Amino acid sequence: MSHSTFGRLLRVTTFGESHGPALGVVLDGVPPRLDLDLHALQAQLDRRRPGASRFTTARKETDTVQALSGLYEGQTTGAPLCLVLHNRDARSDDYAAIKDLFRPGHADYTFLKKYGIRDHRGGGRASGRETAARVAAGAVARQLLAPLGVAVLGHVVEIAGIAAPASRPEDAEQSPVRCGDPIVAQRMEEAIDLARQDGDSVGGVVEVIARGVPAGWGDPVFGKLDALLALALMSIGAVKGVEIGDGFALTRMRGSQANDPMVPPDGFGSNHAGGTLGGISTGQEIVARCAVKPTSSIRQPQQTVDRTGKPAAISVGGRHDPCIAPRLVPVAEAMVALTLCDAWLAQRAVGGS
Numbered sequence: 001m002s003h004s005t006f007g008r009l010l011r012v013t014t015f016g017e018s019h020g021p022a023l024g025v026v027l028d029g030v031p032p033r034l035d036l037d038l039h040a041l042q043a044q045l046d047r048r049r050p051g052a053s054r055f056t057t058a059r060k061e062t063d064t065v066q067a068l069s070g071l072y073e074g075q076t077t078g079a080p081l082c083l084v085l086h087n088r089d090a091r092s093d094d095y096a097a098i099k100d101l102f103r104p105g106h107a108d109y110t111f112l113k114k115y116g117i118r119d120h121r122g123g124g125r126a127s128g129r130e131t132a133a134r135v136a137a138g139a140v141a142r143q144l145l146a147p148l149g150v151a152v153l154g155h156v157v158e159i160a161g162i163a164a165p166a167s168r169p170e171d172a173e174q175s176p177v178r179c180g181d182p183i184v185a186q187r188m189e190e191a192i193d194l195a196r197q198d199g200d201s202v203g204g205v206v207e208v209i210a211r212g213v214p215a216g217w218g219d220p221v222f223g224k225l226d227a228l229l230a231l232a233l234m235s236i237g238a239v240k241g242v243e244i245g246d247g248f249a250l251t252r253m254r255g256s257q258a259n260d261p262m263v264p265p266d267g268f269g270s271n272h273a274g275g276t277l278g279g280i281s282t283g284q285e286i287v288a289r290c291a292v293k294p295t296s297s298i299r300q301p302q303q304t305v306d307r308t309g310k311p312a313a314i315s316v317g318g319r320h321d322p323c324i325a326p327r328l329v330p331v332a333e334a335m336v337a338l339t340l341c342d343a344w345l346a347q348r349a350v351g352g353s
Contacts, residue, residue, distance in 0.1 A: 004125075006235065009345040012137045012338055016085075017119055018127030019095075024084035025133040027140055029345065030070065032078035034144060041065055044139040045085070047173075047330040048132060062088060063132055083136045087129075095121050100307045101314050105296030107237075112307070128237055128324065131331040138334020141341035148344065149212040152337045154329040155180050157289070158205035160191035169209055178326045196322035199299030199315075204325030207289045208233075208336045213275065215266070215283035217343040224279025225286075225343055232335035233290045238324045239332075241291035245274020281343075290332055292325045 005013040009029050016023025042065055049063040063085050070081030099120045102108040107126035111118040118124065142152065155172035156179045157164050164184035171180035177192070179185035188204075195202045218225025226244040233242045250258045250272060261269035268284055275286035297320040304314045321327060 006232065007338060007342045009349065010141070010338065010342045012134075014130055014133035014137075016087075016130070016133065017124040018087075018122035018129040019119070019124075020087065022084050022086045023130065023133050024068075024082065025137045027070070027081045027083075027137055030076050030078070030081050030140060031144065031345075032076055034076040034140075035074060036067075036071060036076055036081075036140065037143060038065065038067065040143065041083075041136060041139040044135050044142070044330055044334070045132060048135045048327055050327075065136055081140065083133070083140075085132055085136065095318065098314060098316065101312055102304050102306070103296060103314060103316055104302045104304055105293070122318075126237060128321075128327075131236065131328075131334075134236075134338075135330050135334045138330075138337045141334070141337040144341050145337060145344065148214075150210065150340060150344075151212055152208060152210045152333045152340070154178075154206055154208040154333040154336075156188070156204055156325050156329060157207045159188040159323060159325055160195070160202035160204070162187050162191055163205075164188075167207075169207070172329065176326065177323075178329045192323045195294075200322075201295035201298050201320075202323050203294040204292050204323060205289055206292055206325055206328050206332050207287065208329075208332045210275070210286040210336055210340055213281045213283070213286055213340060215281055217281040217340070217347050218276060218279050219346070220279050223346075224276070225281055225339075226274070226276045226279060226288075228339050228343070229286070229288050229336060232339045233288060233332060236290070236328065236331055236335065238292050238295075238328060239290045240293045243274075243289050244276065245287055246272045247274075247289065286336075286340075288332075288336060290328075292328050295321050295324050 005011055011028040013026045045063045045065055066084050068082040068084055070077055070079045106123055108118055111126060153169035155167050155169040156177055157167050159177060164179050164181040166181050168180035172178040175185040177185050177188045179188055191202055230242045233239055258272050260272055263269050271284045275282055275284045297316040299315050301313050301315050304312050306312050
C-alpha cells in the first residue's frame with residue numbers, strides 16, 4: 001500500500017509539499033459522466049484555506065483549484081481526475097534558523113529516521129497543508145454522494161476542554177471556530193486568544209455526522225465501515241484519537257444502556273453505536289469524533305536536539321494556527337465523504353444499493 005494513497009475502488013493519491021510549487025490529488029475510479037461543479041469544489045477549499053479568520057495562520061493562499069485531467073466539457077470521463085493547487089505564499093526563509101533542529105510534536109525526527117532526508121520547510125509532506133488536496137478530493141466525493149441523498153456535516157464540539165454538547169452542525173459555519181453553540185463558541189474564542197498571547201496552542205474535538213447513508217454499506221471483519229472511517233480520520237496529521245458513536249462512553253454503560261433498541265418497521269430507538277453494527281451501516285446517522293491535538297508549532301521555548309543529538313532550545317516562528325480544530329472540520333468531512341463514496345462503489349459492485 002502506498003503511503004500517499006487512500007481507498008479501494010476510489011483511489012485517492014495526494015502529492016506535493018507545503019513549500020513546493022504546488023500540491024494536489026489524483027482520483028482514480030471516479031465514475032464517468034459526473035457533472036463536476038468546480039465552483040462547489042472551490043467553495044469547500046475556501047472553507048479550509050489559510051487566512052480566513054483571526055484564528056488561522058496568516059499565510060495567504062487562494063487555493064484556486066485547476067483540473068488537469070479526467071474532465072471534459074464539465075463532466076468526468078472515467079479517467080484519473082487530477083486536481084492541482086499552486087502555492088503562492090510560501091516563506092521558506094522562516095524555517096532557515098531551525099533547519100538542523102527537530103521541532104517537538106512534529107514529524108521532523110521520524111521522517112529523517114525513515115527516509116534519511118527531510119524537508120525542513122514547513123514539514124514538507126508532513127505539513128497540514130497537504131490536507132488541502134484531501135478537501136479537493138472530498139468535494140468530488142460529496143458530489144457523487146449528493147444524488148444518493150447522503151450529506152456530510154462537521155462541527156467543533158470542544159476546544160481547550162470547553163465542551164459544546166448542544167452545538168448544531170448546521171450552525172457551525174456562522175462561527176469562526178465552527179461551533180454551532182454561539183455562547184460556548186465565544187468561550188472557545190477567548191481560550192484560543194489566550195493561548196496565542198502566551199505563544200502556545202490548544203486542541204479540540206471535531207464531530208462529523210453523515211446523514212442519508214442507507215443500511216448495508218461496509219463489510220464485515222477487516223473492511224468494517226467504522227474501521228475504515230477510523231483509518232481515514234486518523235490519517236489526518238493532527239488527529240490522535242477517533243471514536244464512533246458514543247465511543248469510550250460506552251465503556252461506562254451497561255449493555256442494557258449501550259444497546260440500541262430496534263423499533264418497527266426498520267428503525268432504532270437510539271444511536272449509541274454511531275450508525276454501524278458489525279461494520280455495516282444501519283441506516284442511521286453515522287457519527288464520528290476525532291481528537292485534535294494542540295498545534296505543535298508554538299513560540300514558547302521548548303527543549304529539543306539537533307541532527308547530531310546535541311541538546312538545544314527551539315522557538316518556532318512563522319505563521320501557524322493557535323488551534324487546528326476549526327480548519328480541520330472540512331478536512332474531516334472530506335475523509336468521511338471519501339470513505340462513504342468508496343463504500344458505496346463497493347456496495348454497487350456486489351449488486352447492492
